[in-house]
Amino acid sequence: MPSLTSTTSPSAPKPPLPKAELHLHIEGTLEPGLVFALAERNGISLPYATEDALRRAYSFTDLQSFLDLYYALMDVLRTEDDFADLANAYLARAREQGVRHAEIFFDPQAHTARGVPMGTVIRGLARALDGAQETYGISTRLIMCFLRDESAASALETFEAARPYLDRITAVGLDSAEVGHPPSKFAEVYALAREAGLKCVAHAGEEGPAAYVWEALDVLGVDRIDHGVRCMDDERLVARLVADQVPLTVCPLSNVRLRVIDDLADHPLPAMLDAGLLITVNSDDPAYFGGYADDNFTAVREALGLDEEALRRLARNSFRAAFLDEETRATYVKEVDAY
Ligand SMILES: [Zn+2]
Numbered sequence: 362m363p364s365l366t367s368t369t370s371p372s373a374p375k376p377p378l379p380k381a382e383l384h385l386h387i388e389g390t391l392e393p394g395l396v397f398a399l400a401e402r403n404g405i406s407l408p409y410a411t412e413d414a415l416r417r418a419y420s421f422t423d424l425q426s427f428l429d430l431y432y433a434l435m436d437v438l439r440t441e442d443d444f445a446d447l448a449n450a451y452l453a454r455a456r457e458q459g460v461r462h463a464e465i466f467f468d469p470q471a472h473t474a475r476g477v478p479m480g481t482v483i484r485g486l487a488r489a490l491d492g493a494q495e496t497y498g499i500s501t502r503l504i505m506c507f508l509r510d511e512s513a514a515s516a517l518e519t520f521e522a523a524r525p526y527l528d529r530i531t532a533v534g535l536d537s538a539e540v541g542h543p544p545s546k547f548a549e550v551y552a553l554a555r556e557a558g559l560k561c562v563a564h565a566g567e568e569g570p571a572a573y574v575w576e577a578l579d580v581l582g583v584d585r586i587d588h589g590v591r592c593m594d595d596e597r598l599v600a601r602l603v604a605d606q607v608p609l610t611v612c613p614l615s616n617v618r619l620r621v622i623d624d625l626a627d628h629p630l631p632a633m634l635d636a637g638l639l640i641t642v643n644s645d646d647p648a649y650f651g652g653y654a655d656d657n658f659t660a661v662r663e664a665l666g667l668d669e670e671a672l673r674r675l676a677r678n679s680f681r682a683a684f685l686d687e688e689t690r691a692t693y694v695k696e697v698d699a700y
Pocket residue numbers: 384386536564587645646
């Protein structure tokens with residue numbers, strides 16, 4: 362008699378928790394396979410013999426070696442098709458990670474400085490994002506970031522170059538090497554962005570001090586803080602962020618890889634949740650930092666012992682913090698409640 366158990370199909374694995382990704386640099390999703398494919402298409406020779414050799418280079422040891430590789434590999438991105446392929450590759454992975462809504466950063470100065478026109482970058486990304494709802498079931502927004510280690514004048518030039526495309530852009534942001542480049546350096550361009558009706562976010566309090574978070578709030582008038590983990594050094598700042606429910610887009614695996622935190626088990630995420638901060642979990646530069654959105658959820662569950670309800674709270678927060686209309690937001694939150 363055949364065993365009954367042998368004919369019972371194993372239950373399908375539970376799909377990942379529905380979530381929004383709010384801190385994701387599209388250039389940070391460039392995986393070795395796509396680097397090689399785009400290099401070949403564009404006739405670029407790479408200093409790596411194989412994908413494996415390149416993959417080994419992704420195991421950098423500090424911020425500078427990460428940034429060197431990050432900016433060097435961007436050279437394979439030349440045409441609208443390249444940017445569309447990059448975004449489509451991310452969206453396909455994001456779908457597998459339970460991402461239902463993605464607010465995607467891009468760094469125009471990293472491309473215009475290489476002679477790639479602003480329009481090529483935005484049209485290529487927009488082509489993939491336009492099809493994202495239908496192809497991947499993911500709603501999307503585009504956030505244009507200024508490189509804070511470039512000048513304020515360069516940020517202003519970048520904003521003006523993007524003016525013809527502002528209908529494609531939801532918000533402006535601020536990224537790259539933080540220390541020594543306080544948010545106040547970019548007050549003028551943020552004022553223009555707000556005047557143009559854009560939302561504003563900024564990286565602050567990752568490696569830089571809590572004072573940079575104050576500046577992002579009070580000088581730039583941001584709607585969200587990216588990272589912000591250093592706010593825990595300043596009780597008054599925590600009280601302000603809690604009172605105004607300013608979202609913080611925390612990136613746990615990134616914090617470990619860039620040595621903002623030595624060990625994930627010591628991450629302040631549980632203390633931040635306990636303090637009543639509006640925390641979300643995100644992947645930052647997932648091709649380089651060892652994990653996409655759900656990989657970060659899994660990592661904090663395992664390292665910090667977060668239970669199912671805490672994870673659902675993080676997922677609900679991601680939709681609360683997103684630039685969504687209220688009806689869509691409510692639909693997504695219901696998906697989390699039903700999970
Ligand atoms: Zn970032």
